Amino acid sequence: METTGLISIDARVMIATLINFVIFFFIVKHFFYDAIKGIIAKRQDSITAEITGAEEKNVSAGQLKLEYEGLLADIKGKEREIIRDANAEAQAQRQAILDKAHTEAKGILDKANAEIELEKSKAMNEVKTNIVDLSLFAAEKIIHKEMDPKQHEAMILDFIDKVGEAK
Amino acid sequence: MSLVAKRYAQALFDTAVDKNIVDEVFDEFSTVIDLFKSEAELMDLMLTPSINNSEKKEILNRIYGEKSLNQYLRNFLDILLDRSRFEYVLEINETFRQLVFPYKNTVEAVVKTAVPLDETLRVALEKNLEKRFDKKVILDNQIDETIIGGAVVYVGDQIIDGSIRNQLNQMKTQMNSIRL
Numbered sequence: 001m002e003t004t005g006l007i008s009i010d011a012r013v014m015i016a017t018l019i020n021f022v023i024f025f026f027i028v029k030h031f032f033y034d035a036i037k038g039i040i041a042k043r044q045d046s047i048t049a050e051i052t053g054a055e056e057k058n059v060s061a062g063q064l065k066l067e068y069e070g071l072l073a074d075i076k077g078k079e080r081e082i083i084r085d086a087n088a089e090a091q092a093q094r095q096a097i098l099d100k101a102h103t104e105a106k107g108i109l110d111k112a113n114a115e116i117e118l119e120k121s122k123a124m125n126e127v128k129t130n131i132v133d134l135s136l137f138a139a140e141k142i143i144h145k146e147m148d149p150k151q152h153e154a155m156i157l158d159f160i161d162k163v164g165e166a167k
Numbered sequence: 168m169s170l171v172a173k174r175y176a177q178a179l180f181d182t183a184v185d186k187n188i189v190d191e192v193f194d195e196f197s198t199v200i201d202l203f204k205s206e207a208e209l210m211d212l213m214l215t216p217s218i219n220n221s222e223k224k225e226i227l228n229r230i231y232g233e234k235s236l237n238q239y240l241r242n243f244l245d246i247l248l249d250r251s252r253f254e255y256v257l258e259i260n261e262t263f264r265q266l267v268f269p270y271k272n273t274v275e276a277v278v279k280t281a282v283p284l285d286e287t288l289r290v291a292l293e294k295n296l297e298k299r300f301d302k303k304v305i306l307d308n309q310i311d312e313t314i315i316g317g318a319v320v321y322v323g324d325q326i327i328d329g330s331i332r333n334q335l336n337q338m339k340t341q342m343n344s345i346r347l
Contacts, residue, residue, distance in 0.1 A: 132342040136335050140315065143331055147316050152282045155317045159329035160288065163320065164295030 168262050172255045176262035179243050184270070188237060193267050195236050199244070200260045202230065213253050220248050273303040277321045279311040279330075284318075296320065 183192040203210045213223055224245060231241050247253045268274060276296055278284065284292070289306060296304040300322060311319075314330035 128345070129343060132339055135342075136339050140335060143315055147281075147331075149282065152280075152316055153285075153288065155329070155331070156280060156284065156288055157291075159318045160292045160295050162329060163292065163327060164298055 169255065169258060171252060172258035172262045175243075175247070175252065175255065175259045176266060179240075179259070179263055180266040180270075182239055182243075183267075186239060188239065189267060189270065191237050192240050193264070193271075195240050196260055196263060199230065199236070199240075200257060203256065213248075213256075223248050223253075271303060273305060274300055274322055275307070276304050277307045277309055279309050279314055279319045279321075281310070281312050281314050281316050281330075283310060284308045292318075292320075296322070 179192065179196075180189075183189045203213075209226075212218060212226065227241075227244055227248070230236075244253075244256070247256055247259075264275070278289075278292060289308060293304050293306045296306070304322075314332045315335070316331040317329045317333075319330050319333070320327040
């Protein structure tokens with residue numbers, strides 16, 4: 001055997017090793033190749049299935065996303081519609097309340113004015129009645145005082161004439 | 168008016184018409200009634216149950232004597248006493264008057280004045296009222312100072328108002344109707 005330091009090449013060892021390797025290769029191929037291949041194929045199928053599932057899920061998620069986006073758009077549209085309707089209704093209610101308040105205020109004002117006019121008229125009439133009563137009371141007193149027998153007779157004569165004239 | 172008063176008044180009226188003594192009975196019955204109205208005690212006496220009819224007739228006889236009443240009227244009043252109907256005498260008289268007035272084409276009138284009417288004015292008023300109503304008018308003058316002056320005549324349900332009170336009232340109505 002030839003030695004050259006630490007590493008040396010031995011043809012027999014090399015051949016033995018090669019033969020070992022070939023034997024080992026055939027043994028492994030014979031006993032373990034199908035099993036390993038099956039495991040790999042299974043693993044490959046499993047990975048392929050996972051990838052397909054992931055892709056399907058991805059597609060499904062995409063569809064869901066689209067659906068949700070559609071729904072969201074719908075909801076937003078409806079929300080805007082509701083807000084618009086609510087605003088319109090609130091505006092209408094506000095206007096109605098304002099109109100009612102104006103009408104009521106006008107009614108109260110008109111009523112108050114009418115009452116004032118009525119009270120004013122009543123007071124004026126009362127004053128007028130008092131003036132008339134006082135005037136006639138004074139006139140009655142003066143006439144009473146001024147009436148003498150001649151005037152009584154003249155008045156009665158006048159009355160008698162009128163009784164004779166009218167029928 | 169009660170039925171009793173109507174029946175007796177009608178009987179007296181029929182007799183008076185039959186005997187042609189309507190005016191006489193009317194005047195004398197009115198005089199007797201005026202007496203009973205003015206002498207309330209006399210009327211009470213006539214209606215007192217404890218005084219018998221002969222005593223009441225004696226009282227009436229004195230009145231008849233003084234007033235020299237018509238025989239039919241005297242008998243009529245005696246009958247009222249005998250039949251215990253004297254309490255109706257005022258009512259009978261009123262009903263009798265209501266029967267006589269249309270028969271005589273007469274109407275009763277009341278004239279209210281503030282001072283008593285003298286005879287001249289009374290006659291003039293009667294004359295003009297007769298002309299107006301085309302009936303004989305029996306006028307009763309009542310004093311009412313509240314009318315102040317002028318006169319008011321009541322004939323049935325008609326009123327002819329020529330009083331100062333009425334003029335003042337009309338003036339008051341006119342003044343009150345003025346709008347301010």
